[in-house]
Amino acid sequence: MMIxxxxxxxxxxxxxxxxxxxxKLGYKSASGYANIESGHTKLSLEAAKHIAEILDVELDELFFKEKLHV
Incomplete structure (x- = not known):
């Protein structure tokens, strides 16, 4: 499944x-976030962390194919 x-x-x-x-991410309209979900906007690590926080899921669950082992 894609990001x-x-x-x-x-x-x-x-x-x-x-x-x-x-x-929550500081965009003025929903299209700012829609561009993330559609893949038109590349995310910084900080934005990715913030999205994971908002959605209450692990960062690696959303953005990586396999679970990270740290």
Missing amino acids: QERLKQARKAKGISMTFMAE
Whole structure:
């Protein structure tokens, strides 16, 4: 599953709207976050961490194919 699909699935599973995500990430409209889910915007590590926090999931669960072992 691609990152964009995992993001969308995790967001919908929590019942969170794109508008809510956009607001939490500091975007002025939902399209700012929609561009992330569609793959048009590349994320910084900090933004990726923030998204994982908002969705209450592990960073590696969303952004990596396999679980990281640290």
